[in-house]
Amino acid sequence: MTMINAYDNAQADALSPADRALIDRRAKALGPAYRLFYDQPLHITRSEGVWLWDKDGRKYLDAYNNVASVGHCHPRVVEAITHQLGVLNTHTRYLHENVVTYAERLLATMPDALGHVMFTCTGSEANDIALRIARSYTRREGVIVTRLAYHGLTEAVAELSPSLGDFTPRSPRIRLIDAPDTLRIPAAEQGAKLAADLGQAIAEMRADGVEPAAFIVDTIFSSDGLHPDPAGFLQPAVDLIRAEGGLFIADEVQPGFARTGDAFWGFQRHRLVPDMVTMGKPMGNGFPLSGTAMRPELVQEFGEKARYFNTFGGNPVAAAAGMAVLDVIVDEGLQANATAVGGYLKGGLQDIATRYPEIGHVRGAGLFLAVECVTARETNAPDAARAKFVVNHLRQNGVLISATGPGANVMKIRPPLVLQQAEATLFLDATEAAFAAARAEGV
Amino acid sequence: MTMINAYDNAQADALSPADRALIDRRAKALGPAYRLFYDQPLHITRSEGVWLWDKDGRKYLDAYNNVASVGHCHPRVVEAITHQLGVLNTHTRYLHENVVTYAERLLATMPDALGHVMFTCTGSEANDIALRIARSYTRREGVIVTRLAYHGLTEAVAELSPSLGDFTPRSPRIRLIDAPDTLRIPAAEQGAKLAADLGQAIAEMRADGVEPAAFIVDTIFSSDGLHPDPAGFLQPAVDLIRAEGGLFIADEVQPGFARTGDAFWGFQRHRLVPDMVTMGKPMGNGFPLSGTAMRPELVQEFGEKARYFNTFGGNPVAAAAGMAVLDVIVDEGLQANATAVGGYLKGGLQDIATRYPEIGHVRGAGLFLAVECVTARETNAPDAARAKFVVNHLRQNGVLISATGPGANVMKIRPPLVLQQAEATLFLDATEAAFAAARAEGV
The missing domain is CATH 3.40.640.10 (Type I PLP-dependent aspartate aminotransferase-like (Major domain))
Structure with a gap:
């Protein structure tokens, strides 16, 4: 079974020489059982709260990592x-x-x-x-x-x-x-x-x-x-x-x-x-x-x-x-924050879904949300290609999530619990842009 | 199978009220699968190098813990x-x-x-x-x-x-x-x-x-x-x-x-x-x-x-x-230190064995040493009671080891690799005193 959202080394040509070199060293030392995320893997070097920075100083909104749940480097x-x-x-x-x-x-x-x-x-x-x-x-x-x-x-x-x-x-x-x-x-x-x-x-x-x-x-x-x-x-x-x-x-x-x-x-x-x-x-x-x-x-x-x-x-x-x-x-009242900001985020995603029938369902509780991509709401058939596109489009635009589910078509949204409303708004804007781009590119 | 060197709660009367209270809280929260070391468990609160301190400020030479191998709190x-x-x-x-x-x-x-x-x-x-x-x-x-x-x-x-x-x-x-x-x-x-x-x-x-x-x-x-x-x-x-x-x-x-x-x-x-x-x-x-x-x-x-x-x-x-x-x-040259100080310690233990035939064998490599207690060198029959006495006598005198082996009769000596010769000498003196006490008490 292929892992959802795994990097495929056949795409190595699209990466920078520095990333390719590190991936090669990594494969040589750690062997073939390790996987990286995304079509273009991330080389993260610094973090704080809900933010990650890559080696070139680019900033990413972390809407995926539930380990650093009270915020990176708290x-x-x-x-x-x-x-x-x-x-x-x-x-x-x-x-x-x-x-x-x-x-x-x-x-x-x-x-x-x-x-x-x-x-x-x-x-x-x-x-x-x-x-x-x-x-x-x-x-x-x-x-x-x-x-x-x-x-x-x-x-x-x-x-x-x-x-x-x-x-x-x-x-x-x-x-x-x-x-x-x-x-x-x-x-x-x-x-x-x-x-x-x-x-x-x-x-x-x-x-x-x-x-x-x-x-x-x-x-x-x-x-x-x-x-x-x-x-x-x-x-x-x-x-x-x-x-x-x-x-x-x-x-x-x-x-x-x-x-x-x-x-x-x-x-x-x-x-x-x-x-x-x-x-x-x-x-x-x-x-x-x-x-x-x-x-x-x-x-x-x-x-x-x-x-x-x-x-x-x-x-x-x-x-x-x-x-x-x-x-x-x-x-820090993080349970209440999960309810409040999670509710805001879910409402925003449901709003996007009114404009994008490609979204078959928005669900979740608190700061654990799912957006299910379907080919049509009549059939609810999973649309893995759209989910993959959206996940990678978000990554290219500085927002990190992944995907899950038997159809590989469910966006998995799971930010640190310290996420604030302004950051949630940023997430919503990037998500709508990703669905728009998917449509524009005929995914 | 009873664990070697495990505390037996039937001996709780010998402990301080504070230790008894903490042991009771611990059993209530963690349940029955956890074990403590020694006839009198240690309540350790601070450490540095090869030394541990208990809650009353008493100092112990750690000749047992191989986790903090380059020294506690390095x-x-x-x-x-x-x-x-x-x-x-x-x-x-x-x-x-x-x-x-x-x-x-x-x-x-x-x-x-x-x-x-x-x-x-x-x-x-x-x-x-x-x-x-x-x-x-x-x-x-x-x-x-x-x-x-x-x-x-x-x-x-x-x-x-x-x-x-x-x-x-x-x-x-x-x-x-x-x-x-x-x-x-x-x-x-x-x-x-x-x-x-x-x-x-x-x-x-x-x-x-x-x-x-x-x-x-x-x-x-x-x-x-x-x-x-x-x-x-x-x-x-x-x-x-x-x-x-x-x-x-x-x-x-x-x-x-x-x-x-x-x-x-x-x-x-x-x-x-x-x-x-x-x-x-x-x-x-x-x-x-x-x-x-x-x-x-x-x-x-x-x-x-x-x-x-x-x-x-x-x-x-x-x-x-x-x-x-x-x-x-x-x-810090710790491999060479293990050879040097381990060799000194082993020599010292072999010297003690010349005076104590209760020691059937001294063996080991570097800073991993064993002293096997036997009832007689002719039979090499394991003497678990002596090993237990020595381990607990050492603990009472501020030196920590444990025991191992199928006969529960083998002193397990495994200090952090930063052990120095003066500390090894202290260990040897305490060990000889423990064997002397065992003999005096007719163990």
Whole structure:
């Protein structure tokens, strides 16, 4: 499966000699598994807030990166990391206040039922340990995920990431079901259809002798094309997996940490209490930090008999970074900002859609928005070529997004949460110009 | 399996009310999978070079932590991270010089055959991606590891970590063989025995329909009790796995980055060129950074068809941290220091052993040393009680080590590489005092 928005080295002739040389050195040293974004890759050298600068000093509005979620190079996060780096950076086999206080603060953002949190370094590790604990607790192996899910890239969670393509092995323990589709399935049917599909997958799994341990979803279905609405549609599927003896794991790497505006966590938008919650990307604003929260009983036997030690996970510096991110989200009102500026942005995109029927749908929550390109609103057939054109046109005009979804036709808009209205206006203007250019060029 | 040198909460009465309270908060928030070191856990709040300070201002000589390998809070590493944090911290889907230059510098420390390196955040992730690539290349599943190996804790590499105990599942794809034993197997037989054991494991695996994809070892066998000598003993086993169509993976998380003094990498001590090399802990001096180097052909198909993107792996800050560590190792001559101070320390321990027959063996390379406690030199029977006493006596006297090995009787001595002779003398004095106290108390 080709990655959406990947650079193709066959286009190297269009690049500057300096970029070509760096790409060659990179391929020689890092090998063929790495990918770059865009028809013309970006060589970024500096950043601040929602802005990135390339090596020639050109400025880009970052409407894509959810890792630097409280803004690139946020001084409070930089200061917290720098301070702790100079004082102590050991690990969790000595006592330290930071990791305990951070765990308490993180758990305070969640329902009481989620009583423990364990720390790791990447979203992959968070999902991997969630999976190990879920399998240990249920004494079962089966996992159901959506058809284009992405949950990481350890061997065990790469199985849960069909968006990586068919070369990545998937054992009979794993079953895929259709993701929700906000555009093509009526809102009132999303919940029942998801649960029915889940029920069928469980039945098929059982026919092969595999019992369901867990149903895991990104609660905003980012790699499946972004499907946040109607909030609440997950409930029937969650009820079903529990009735069948499995656990519900909410992967919050994408929607977590206030991005949707509606709530601090994506599962809260759906009014759910998951059995386990995994989190990552924005958690340390770029410092490698991730974690898994869970109902305490799930980890009781695992904890006693198997133990867990992640050398860097939850170390004093990681915890300092995580606390600084929580502080900034609260002190700068970033959840409310996601609602306000996200709402403005969504309204503006819907307005553009009135002039461009090439836009089949605008959806999203807070500062996680999707614009779906279609060949015609009557058929809603995906228009990947238009999405690709728009993504690259925006990049040439200094605005960064990417694309997602099974049709590769969904613009993925996911700026740092500090985006302001003036910057959102700039984004809207550039987007309308991109659709106009696409039309003018007969895309 | 109980963890060696783990705190047992049944001993909580011996602790201060403040420590008890923090331990209770910690258990409540983090749950039961976390472990603390020592009969009396340490609450460390500050560090510098080879020194740690607890919350009461008491100073400890760190002779254990190999993560802060160039010294705790090394100013050049702190400065490199701080600088880059303030400038840019994105990811590898934009071009950036740091990750390319760092990859080139890292590969320059290795044989030319190892042509590519990929970056991850933890040793677990490094071994996990090595395993995925090895299985993809060989189209085989089987892996052979030593009986008390530790290679990490994702689901796939936890299978390769029997030191975690029997609650951690292990599929029939994995076979265990005896580790080398420097004390109990004659030096001239280590290589032939290891190869013979490997051959038998491969035959047994094949009898169950599993083909060998890889033989992976920590090239200094840290969790198996530390077995560095005689250098070269790995060659027959490496020849065998290759003759059988499998790959040799050197896990350098423990011996890598100049620790052994003899070479920058543990496999170089054995005069080997592995097919893949994994690395972690000391790589970023505490910043989460790890990686996997490999022969280019191994990743060719995987890279083209499966791709790999680790959000934080090899980001501009991680690469800056990694480069600073390489700079410090070279500029401060830490490999030579490991040889010099390690040699002095080993000589001193051998001298103590002349007065304490309770010490069955002193071994190691550079600043990775082992002192094996035995009930009698005639039998070499492990004396775990003495090792535990010595480890905790040292801790009470301000010196930190831990223990390892199948008999839990091997003192594991692994200080930051900046250890100086005066500090080594302090360590030797405290060690002799600990053995004297053990004898006096009739341990």
